[in-house]
Amino acid sequence: MQRSPRSSKRGDDQMQAAGPDSAMMRRAARRRRRRENLSGLFFISPWLIGFLLLMFFPMMFSLGISFTEWNMVGSPEIIGIQNYVQMITADPFYWNAMKVTFKYVFIMVPLQVIFAILIAVLLNRVAYGIKLFRAIFYLPSLIQGVTLALIFSWMLNDDFGPVNYMLELVGLPRVHWLTDPHVALYALIFIALWGVGSPMVLYLSALRSVSSEYYEAADIDGAGSVRKFFNITIPLITPTILFNILTSLISAFQTIVLAFVLTGGGPANSTYFYSLHVYRNAFTHFKMGYASAMAWVMFILIVLLTGLILKSSKYWVYYEADGGGR
Numbered sequence: 077m078q079r080s081p082r083s084s085k086r087g088d089d090q091m092q093a094a095g096p097d098s099a100m101m102r103r104a105a106r107r108r109r110r111r112e113n114l115s116g117l118f119f120i121s122p123w124l125i126g127f128l129l130l131m132f133f134p135m136m137f138s139l140g141i142s143f144t145e146w147n148m149v150g151s152p153e154i155i156g157i158q159n160y161v162q163m164i165t166a167d168p169f170y171w172n173a174m175k176v177t178f179k180y181v182f183i184m185v186p187l188q189v190i191f192a193i194l195i196a197v198l199l200n201r202v203a204y205g206i207k208l209f210r211a212i213f214y215l216p217s218l219i220q221g222v223t224l225a226l227i228f229s230w231m232l233n234d235d236f237g238p239v240n241y242m243l244e245l246v247g248l249p250r251v252h253w254l255t256d257p258h259v260a261l262y263a264l265i266f267i268a269l270w271g272v273g274s275p276m277v278l279y280l281s282a283l284r285s286v287s288s289e290y291y292e293a294a295d296i297d298g299a300g301s302v303r304k305f306f307n308i309t310i311p312l313i314t315p316t317i318l319f320n321i322l323t324s325l326i327s328a329f330q331t332i333v334l335a336f337v338l339t340g341g342g343p344a345n346s347t348y349f350y351s352l353h354v355y356r357n358a359f360t361h362f363k364m365g366y367a368s369a370m371a372w373v374m375f376i377l378i379v380l381l382t383g384l385i386l387k388s389s390k391y392w393v394y395y396e397a398d399g400g401g402r
Contacts, residue, residue, distance in 0.1 A: 142369035147362040159369035170370075172345055173353040176261065180349065181328040184265045188324055189317060192272045196279035197309070210280065217273035225337035228267045229254070254338055257346040264334050264347055275320040282316040283309065311394040318393050322382055329378050350374055 117124075142159055144152035163170045199209050219227070231237050232253035240250040253263040290308045299307070310317075332351035335341055341348035350370070358367035 138368040139372060141365050142372050144365045145363075146365045148364050149362075152365065155365070159366045160373070162366065163370055163373070169345065169348065169353055173348050173350045176346065176348055177329060177331075177350040180261060180265060180331065181325060183262075184268050184328055185321065185324045187265070188269060188272055188275060189320060191269060192275040192320070193279050193313075193317075195272065195276045196283055197305070199276075199280055200283045210277065214273040214277055217271040220271060221333050222337055224267065224270060225334050228270075229338055232263060255343055257342075257344040260339055260343060260347050264338065267334055267338075268328075268331070275324065278316050278320060279313060282313040286312045312396065314393040315395060318385070318389050322385060325381065325385070326378055329374060 141152060143154060143156060145155050145159075146152035195213055199206060199213070202209055231239050234240065234250065234252050234255060237253075239253070243250060251259060254260050286309065290312070291304055294304045294308060330351055331349055332355060335347045335349050335352050336355070339347045341352050351374075354367050354370045354374070357363045357370065
């Protein structure tokens with residue numbers, strides 16, 4: 077069927093009228109999106125400026141400095157990868173610092189995860205006063221850094237520390253917590269666990285978000301408390317476990333305050349952490365290029381370990397919304 081000349085003309089007029097309107101609507105939409113983008117950039121600009129000035133540019137500067145010899149006074153002298161070769165082949169303290177740091181990380185992080193989960197499970201069973209108990213366990217984690225180190229330097233003192241005094245009261249010998257090479261590192265691990273309250277709060281929040289329907293179904297099937305804990309509770313809080321493992325791992329690799337204040341890296345370099353080695357090369361020996369190279373090696377190690385954990389998470393982290401797995 078052929079269209080009449082009158083209807084064809086009317087259709088052409090409508091298309092011509094719709095054309096300018098459609099173009100105007102598209103231009104208005106583009107202007108609106110541009111305003112929204114500018115507004116978003118404006119609101120994130122404080123963070124963005126801080127990130128660029130305080131993190132990105134200093135990191136790029138340290139990367140460039142790592143290929144130089146620079147004592148922070150004269151001009152940097154480019155020496156290529158000599159700093160990286162030196163730390164692996166000629167630094168007598170490098171591998172010991174690396175070993176001490178890895179030992180600290182792979183003991184402290186699992187213990188922190190275990191203790192935080194156990195405390196959270198116990199608090200989750202409390203029917204009354206949950207806010208009070210949560211505050212009691214969380215408040216100690218607010219004491220960190222130098223303050224925490226000074227408190228434990230008194231508590232673990234060989235001569236007049238209250239810990240050794242209590243050991244003597246029950247007939248046990250004094251322990252040289254911070255002066256025995258075989259004990260000092262474990263003493264620092266114990267002190268670091270003082271901050272277990274922070275991850276505990278996250279685990280407690282995750283536990284309280286687990287639906288009671290899972291436990292009711294398990295009760296019908298005759299499952300005991302242990303089985304429910306490992307087959308229901310743990311799988312459903314694995315996203316929180318993953319987050320805490322990553323944050324604790326990154327923090328543990330950068331630990332320096334406890335060793336710097338309490339032991340100075342001793343005794344016999346048993347608490348000589350990698351970060352302490354970086355600090356001393358940078359601000360004691362003024363080998364800024366060498367210290368930057370060591371910092372970048374540790375940064376790469378942390379990134380690789382973080383990537384490995386994230387890669388493995390698809391086998392053990394359960395996301396309820398996805399029905400399991402990453």
